[in-house]
Amino acid sequence: MADISGLELYAFWRSSATFRVRVALNLKGLTAHEHFINMDAGEQRSAAYLKINPLGGIPSLVEPGHAPITQSLAILEFLEEAQPTPPLLPSDLHGRARVRSLAGMLVSDTHPLITPRVRKQLASGNGSGSGNGIDDAAWKAWQTHWFSTGLAALEQRLATEADTGDFCHGDQPTMADICLASIMSMVQVLKISIPATRTIDRIMAHCNALDAFARAQPARQAGAPA
Ligand SMILES: N[C@@H](CCC(=O)N[C@@H](CS)C(=O)NCC(=O)O)C(=O)O
Incomplete structure (x- = not known):
């Protein structure tokens, strides 16, 4: 189990890709501080957010000292490896x-x-x-x-x-x-x-x-x- 702490999640309330990360964090008993990116106002295309995710997609997960992780499935795989229990993938x-x-x-x-x-x-x-x-x-x-x-x-x-x-x-x-x-x-x-x-x-x-x-x-x- 890796030590991951101080997670920051760039999120929007109805973003389905963010929903995936929220469920995985909840299942694994992890927390992340959320930054609200207002998708209805187009904030995912702001210069500031494009520096975090050049494709302008929400969510992005940031762990202090590391490059942002984009793509919800990559984030789920990251959480799975960092905190294997409970598993989100079968053992075989x-x-x-x-x-x-x-x-x-x-x-x-x-x-x-x-x-x-x-x-x-x-x-x-x-x-x-x-x-x-x-x-x-x-x-x-x-x-x-x-x-x-x-x-x-x-x-x-x-x-x-x-x-x-x-x-x-x-x-x-x-x-x-x-x-x-x-x-x-x-x-x-x-x-x-x-x-x-x-x-x-x-x-x-x-x-x-x-x-x-x-x-x-x-x-x-x-x-x-x-
Ligand atoms: N494949 C990406 C999709 C990211 C994505 O497209 N997220 C939506 C919100 S659920 C978004 O940010 N859309 C912004 C847009 O299309 O401008 C992932 O799974 O993280």
């Missing part, structure tokens, strides 16, 4: 690959498509060929499409693969559950209608029963609307 090689694969479906192939910077680009009309940007209704349809695609594929895997248990992999929460809960928190906050996902709903009930997940909910963070 194939289990770890499965959990990382499930997590990647959401973190790599779903979430990046519906971020504010994607909306900004689509709304500007750049690259559309027509010069006309998308409006609010088209953005909602875009979000609904990508959330539904990612979650339907995940549901198919979770419903049919033998390693699914109370949680995505077995009966303890792993990084896959953290990523799933982060996406479901966005679905809720953004009021997106998704197709029925019975296995995901069952797993989410187990996640939501845990204090570590409940405390990370967007509505409970500083800056959330009252």
Whole structure:
């Protein structure tokens, strides 16, 4: 176990990527001092924040004396190695690959498509060929499409693969559950209608029963609307 202390987390209340880090910190009994980056005001693109994360993504984790760690999954892996208990990855090689694969479906192939910077680009009309940007209704349809695609594929895997248990992999929460809960928190906050996902709903009930997940909910963070 490494000695990590004085952690600083650059965060925003409804950021799903920040949600992942909050759950992992909670599960491992770690704390981080949060710096509020107001995404609605575009602060993730301020010169000061771009020095911490040149891609302008939230969260970033800073440990005194070390370079910032960006990318929520890299932060989860860092916390896992620094504080191995409770584990967020299975003990076996194939289990770890499965959990990382499930997590990647959401973190790599779903979430990046519906971020504010994607909306900004689509709304500007750049690259559309027509010069006309998308409006609010088209953005909602875009979000609904990508959330539904990612979650339907995940549901198919979770419903049919033998390693699914109370949680995505077995009966303890792993990084896959953290990523799933982060996406479901966005679905809720953004009021997106998704197709029925019975296995995901069952797993989410187990996640939501845990204090570590409940405390990370967007509505409970500083800056959330009252
Ligand atoms: N792959 C990154 C994604 C980071 C990211 O895009 N975060 C969102 C908030 S959940 C963000 O900062 N978006 C700002 C923008 O798109 O301008 C991670 O997992 O940390």
